Amino acid sequence: MLHLEYVYWLMGAWLALCALYNLRERRWAMAAFWAVVGCAFLFGDAIKAAGAAHTRWPAQLMGLGVIALGLLAVSGTMQMPSSTEGERRDSAARLGNRLFLPALTIPFATVALVLALPHLSWRGVALVEASQATLVSLALACVIAALVAVYTTRAPATQALAEGRRLLDTLGCVALLPMVLATLGGVFAATGVGDAVAAIVGAVIPVDNRLACLVAFALGMVLFTMIMGNAFAAFPVMMAGIGLPLLVHRHGAAPAVLGSLGMLTGYCGTLLTPMAANFNIVPTVLLELRDQYAVIRAQWPTALVLLVVNVILMAMLVFR
Amino acid sequence: MNYWPLIGVAVVIAGFALKRNPVLVVIAAGVASGLAAGMGVGDLLALIGDSFVSNRALLLFVLTLPAIGLLERYGLRERAQAWIASFRKLSLARLLIAYLGARQLLSMLGMIDLAGHAQTVRPLVAPMSEAAAQNDGIVLDDAARERVRALAAATDNVGRFFGEDVFLAFGAVLLIQGFYARNGIQLDPLSIALWALPTAIAAFVIHAVRIWWVQRSLERAHMKASGSEVTDAAP
Numbered sequence: 001m002l003h004l005e006y007v008y009w010l011m012g013a014w015l016a017l018c019a020l021y022n023l024r025e026r027r028w029a030m031a032a033f034w035a036v037v038g039c040a041f042l043f044g045d046a047i048k049a050a051g052a053a054h055t056r057w058p059a060q061l062m063g064l065g066v067i068a069l070g071l072l073a074v075s076g077t078m079q080m081p082s083s084t085e086g087e088r089r090d091s092a093a094r095l096g097n098r099l100f101l102p103a104l105t106i107p108f109a110t111v112a113l114v115l116a117l118p119h120l121s122w123r124g125v126a127l128v129e130a131s132q133a134t135l136v137s138l139a140l141a142c143v144i145a146a147l148v149a150v151y152t153t154r155a156p157a158t159q160a161l162a163e164g165r166r167l168l169d170t171l172g173c174v175a176l177l178p179m180v181l182a183t184l185g186g187v188f189a190a191t192g193v194g195d196a197v198a199a200i201v202g203a204v205i206p207v208d209n210r211l212a213c214l215v216a217f218a219l220g221m222v223l224f225t226m227i228m229g230n231a232f233a234a235f236p237v238m239m240a241g242i243g244l245p246l247l248v249h250r251h252g253a254a255p256a257v258l259g260s261l262g263m264l265t266g267y268c269g270t271l272l273t274p275m276a277a278n279f280n281i282v283p284t285v286l287l288e289l290r291d292q293y294a295v296i297r298a299q300w301p302t303a304l305v306l307l308v309v310n311v312i313l314m315a316m317l318v319f320r
Numbered sequence: 321m322n323y324w325p326l327i328g329v330a331v332v333i334a335g336f337a338l339k340r341n342p343v344l345v346v347i348a349a350g351v352a353s354g355l356a357a358g359m360g361v362g363d364l365l366a367l368i369g370d371s372f373v374s375n376r377a378l379l380l381f382v383l384t385l386p387a388i389g390l391l392e393r394y395g396l397r398e399r400a401q402a403w404i405a406s407f408r409k410l411s412l413a414r415l416l417i418a419y420l421g422a423r424q425l426l427s428m429l430g431m432i433d434l435a436g437h438a439q440t441v442r443p444l445v446a447p448m449s450e451a452a453a454q455n456d457g458i459v460l461d462d463a464a465r466e467r468v469r470a471l472a473a474a475t476d477n478v479g480r481f482f483g484e485d486v487f488l489a490f491g492a493v494l495l496i497q498g499f500y501a502r503n504g505i506q507l508d509p510l511s512i513a514l515w516a517l518p519t520a521i522a523a524f525v526i527h528a529v530r531i532w533w534v535q536r537s538l539e540r541a542h543m544k545a546s547g548s549e550v551t552d553a554a555p
Contacts, residue, residue, distance in 0.1 A: 004377075007380070008376065010383070011376075011379070011380060011382070011383060014382070014383065014386075015382075037379070040372055040373050040376050041376055041379075044373045044376055047369065047370070047373050048370075048373060048374075051366070051370055056362070056366045058369075059365070059366040059367075059369035059370045059373070060362060060365040060366045060369060061369065062368075062369030062370070062372060062373060063364070063365030063366060063367070063368035063369030063370075063372070064365055064369075065369070066347060066368050066369060066372045067347055067351070067365075067368070069343060069347070070341075070343055070344040070346075070347035070348065071344070073341050073343035073344055074341045074344055085398075088392070088393070088394070088395040088397075088398050089395060089398050090395070091394045091395045092394070092395025092396070092398040092399040092402065093395075093402075095394060095395065095399070096399065097399070097403065099391055099394065099395065099396045099399045100396075100399070100400075100403075100444075102387055102391055103387075103388070103391055103396055103443050103444065105387075106384055106387065106388075106439050107435060107439055107440065135377055135380060138380060138383070139380060139383055142383040142384050142386075142387060143383075145384070145387035146386045146387040146390070148387075149386075149387045149390045149391050150390065153390060153391070153393075153394045155390055155393075155394070159390060159393070160386040160387065160389065160390040161386055162389075163386065163389030163390045163392070163393045164385035164386030164387075164388075164389040164390070165385075165389075166389060167385045167388065167389040167392075168382060168385050173341065173342075173343045174342070175379065175382060176343055176379065177342055177343060177346070178378040178379070179372065179375050179376060179378045179379050180343055180346045180347060180372070181346055182371075182375035182378055183346075183350065183368060183371040183372045183375055184328075184332075184346050184347075184349055184350045185371075186367070186370075186371030186374065186375070187328070187350040187353055187354055187367060187368060187371060188325070188328060188329075188350075188353060190354075190357075190367055190371075191325040191328070191353045191354055191356070191357035191359065192322060192325055192357060193325045193326060193328060193329060193353060195321065196321060196322070196323050196325060196326050197326070199321050200323075227329050227332065227333075231492070232492065232495060235495060235496070235499065236495075236499055239499055244503055248505075255500055255505050255507060256507050256511040256512050256515055257515045259496035259497075259499070259500065259507075259512055259515075260485065260493075260496065260512045260513070260514075260515035260516050261515060261516075261519060263485060263492050263495075263496060263516075264481075264482065264485055264516060264519045267481040267482065267485075270477075270481065271474075271477060271478070271481070274336050274342070275332065275336075277342065278378065278381075278437075279437075279477050280477070281342065282437060282438075283437040283441060283442075283473035283476075284470070284473070286437050286438060286441070286442045287437075287441070287442060287446050287469040287470070287472075287473060289466050289469060289470060290462075290466065291466065291470075292339065294466055294467075294469075294470035295470050295473045295474055295477070297470065298467070298470040298471045298473070298474035298534075299474035299477060299478060301530060302474070302478055302523070302526055302527045302530050305526050306482075306519070306522060306523055306526055309519070309522045309526070310519055310522075313518055313519065313522075317515070317518075
C-alpha cells in the first residue's frame with residue numbers, strides 16, 4: 001500500500017523543485033547538483049530493478065552522476081537569510097507558544113505513526129511493510145508538520161517550499177555527505193579495504209595474551225569506525241579479524257558481552273571522526289558554526305574517557 | 321592480500337586534513353580505492369551508482385526542512401529563546417543534562433527519531449541553551465555562543481548513541497545477533513541489549529560532569545572578562 005518507493009518519489013519531486021528554484025535564479029551548479037541527486041530518488045527503484053536483471057548501464061550512469069556531484073559540490077554557493085531578526089521577533093511575539101506545535105509534530109507524529117501503521121490494514125492488505133514503517137512514518141510526519149505549520153502561521157503554502165529550499169541550499173553539499181559516505185562504505189567493502197585492515201591488526205598483536213587481544217579489538221573498532229564513519233561497518237571486520245577467532249574461540253570470551261560492548265566502543269570512535277558527517281559535520285552547518293570540527297571538539301573528552309571505561313568494563317565482564 | 325585499496329583511506333585522511341570539499345574527497349577516495357583494487361571503469365561506475373542508490377534513505381531528513389524553514393521564518397528560534405529565558409533558574413547545565421537523560425531514555429524505548437540535529441537541536445535545544453547560558457549571567461560573545469551550540473549538538477549525539485543500543489529492535493543489536501548466528505552462535509537479542517546498560521550509565525555520568533564543567537569554565541571566562549574591564553576602568 002504505502003510503499004517506501006512513494007516516499008522516495010516525494011523526495012525526488014522535492015529535490016527537482018529545489019533544482020527548478022535554482023535554475024530560475026540562474027544558479028546553474030546548484031540546480032544541476034540537486035537535479036542529479038533527485039535522479040537517485042526518482043529512478044532509484046528502476047536502477048535497482050535493472051541491476052537485478054543484469055542491465056548495468058543505469059547504475060553506471062548514476063555512478064557518473066555521483067562523480068559529477070563531487071565536481072559540482074566545489075562550485076556551489078551559499079544562500080542569504082530572507083528575513084530580518086526584527087521581523088522574526090515580531091512574529092514570534094505574535095504567535096507565541098503556538099509555534100512549538102508544528103515543530104513537535106515531526107517527532108511525535110513519527111512515533112505515533114511508527115506504533116500505529118504496522119497494525120493497520122485496508123481490505124486485508126497491510127498499509128505499510130513493517131521494515132519500512134519508520135521511514136514512511138517520518139515522511140508522513142514531515143508532510144503533516146508542514147501542513148500544521150502553514151495553518152499556524154497562515155503563510156501561503158508556497159512559502160514553506162521556498163523557506164525549505166533556502167535551508168537546503170544553506171546546507172548545500174554537506175546535506176549529501178552522509179549519503180556519499182555510506183556509498184564509500186559500500187565501495188570499501190567491495191574492494192577489500194576491511195580485510196586489509198584486519199590483516200594488519202592481526203599481524204601486530206601477541207595472540208596469546210587475552211588482554212592484548214582485547215585492547216587491539218577495542219582500538220581496532222575505534223580506528224576502523226573513525227575511518228569508515230560508521231561502527232556498523234567496523235563491527236563485522238573486527239569481529240571476523242580478532243573478536244571471533246581470538247577472543248571468543250581461543251580465549252573463551254562471552255559473545256553477548258563482547259558484541260554489545262564492542263559495538264559501543266566503536267560508537268566512541270563515531271564521536272571522534274568527521275567521517276560520521278551526519279552526526280559531527282551536518283550539525284555544525286545547521287547551527288551555523290564557523291569551526292567545521294566544533295562538535296567533535298565538544299565531545300572528544302567524553303568519547304576518550306568513555307573508551308577507557310568501556311575497555312575496563314570489557315576486561316571485567318567478558319572473561320568470566 | 322592486496323593492500324593497495326587502502327590508498328582510499330589515505331585519500332580520505334589527507335582530504336579531510338587539508339579541509340578540501342568533503343563530498344569531492346569522499347568520491348575521489350572511492351574512485352582511488354576501486355582502481356587500486358584493479359576494478360574496471362565500468363564495474364566501478366556501476367558499484368558507485370548502485371551503492372549511492374542503496375543508501376538514499378540517509379537523505380530523507382531533508383523532508384523536515386519545509387516545516388522547519390517556515391517556522392524559523394516566523395520566529396521559532398526567537399520564541400524558544402524567550403520561553404527558556406522566562407525560567408530564571410534553569411541553568412545551561414541543568415537544561416542539557418535533562419536533555420541528555422531524556423534523549424537516552426527515549427532512545428532506549430526505540431524513539432530514536434523523536435529528536436535529532438534537524439528535528440530538535442537547531443530549532444529548539446541550541447537556542448534554549450543560549451538563553452539558559454544567559455540566565456546564568458554568561459555573556460555570549462561569538463566564541464562562547466559557538467561553544468554552547470556545539471555542546472548542545474554533542475549532547476544530542478551522546479544521548480542518542482548510548483541509549484539506542486539498549487533498544488531490542490535497533491539495527492545494532494540485530495546486526496550483532498545476525499553476525500553470531502551466521503557463525504553458529506545463537507543469542508537472545510535481550511541478552512545483547514542488556515549488556516549495553518553499564519556503558520549507557522557511564523556515558524550519562526561522564527557527559528553530565530563535562531556539561532557542568534563547560535558551564536563552570538564559561539562562567540569563569542566571563543568573570544575574568546568582567547574583572548579585566550574593571551581594571552581597565554581603574555587609573
